[in-house]
Amino acid sequence: MAAAAAKIAPSMLSSDFSNLATEAQRMLDCGADWLHMDIMCSHFVPNLTIGAPVIESLRKHTKAYLDCHLMVTNPLDYVESFGKAGASGFTFHIEAARENWNELIQKIKAKGMKPGVSLKPGTPIEEVYPLVEGENHVDLVLVMTVEPGFGGQKFMPEMMDKVTLSP
Ligand SMILES: O=C(CO)[C@H](O)[C@H](O)COP(=O)(O)O
Known part of the structure; x- marks a missing residue:
């Protein structure tokens, strides 16, 4: 099997959020392929960042692939709004979707986004094996190298x- 081509997707979490569109363009001008958007609810992680309205605003300024990483407790609740906002990828955490990942992947695809799965440092890689197999699979596995x-x-x-x- 041919190796997948590498993609550079800088995290926009380090941006000056008051100038997000300019920061996004700066990253693309530097050679970024995708823009990685860190979406955090203060329940799943001890931080709160941005939501669908910010993705919707940024989408008006860029055609870039918006690689949204949802560090949230109930990812299913966000599929509709992120799809409407113009997210390109929707990566959820397996720790937050052990009961409903199948339905979640289907809904993400139905909204025109690419599904991905992420796992925290303490979660064994084997937990995501079922999500990369079969017809209803994710397109991306995000292995966290920090909490x-x-x-x-x-x-x-x-x-x-x-x-x-990773399989
Ligand atoms: O998922 C994340 C944090 O939860 C970030 O995307 C990631 O940690 C970015 O790392 P850095 O700022 O070191 O590039």
């Missing part, structure tokens, strides 16, 4: 074993 919640944390090199083990 979700904040940018600029120390990289956990031991997580790279999970990348190797």
Whole structure:
């Protein structure tokens, strides 16, 4: 099997949020392929960032692939609004979707977005195996190399074993 081409997707969490459109363009001018958008509810992680209205505003300024990473407790509740807002990818956490990932993937696709799954450092990679198999699969696995919640944390090199083990 041919190796997938690498994509560069800088996290916009480090942006000056008051100038998000300019910051997004700056990243694209620097060679970014995608823009990684960190969506956090203060229940799933100890931080609160942006929601669908910000994605909708940014979408008016860019055609770039908006790779939305939802660190939220009930991802299903966000599918409709993120689809409408113009999100390109919708990556949810397996820890928040153990009961309904199948339905979630279907709904994400039905809204025209690419589904992805992410896992926290403490979650074994095997948990996402069922989500990459079969017809109703995700397009992306996001292996967290920090505890979700904040940018600029120390990289956990031991997580790279999970990348190797990704099916
Ligand atoms: O998911 C995230 C935090 O939960 C961020 O996308 C990620 O940590 C960005 O890291 P950095 O600021 O070090 O580039």
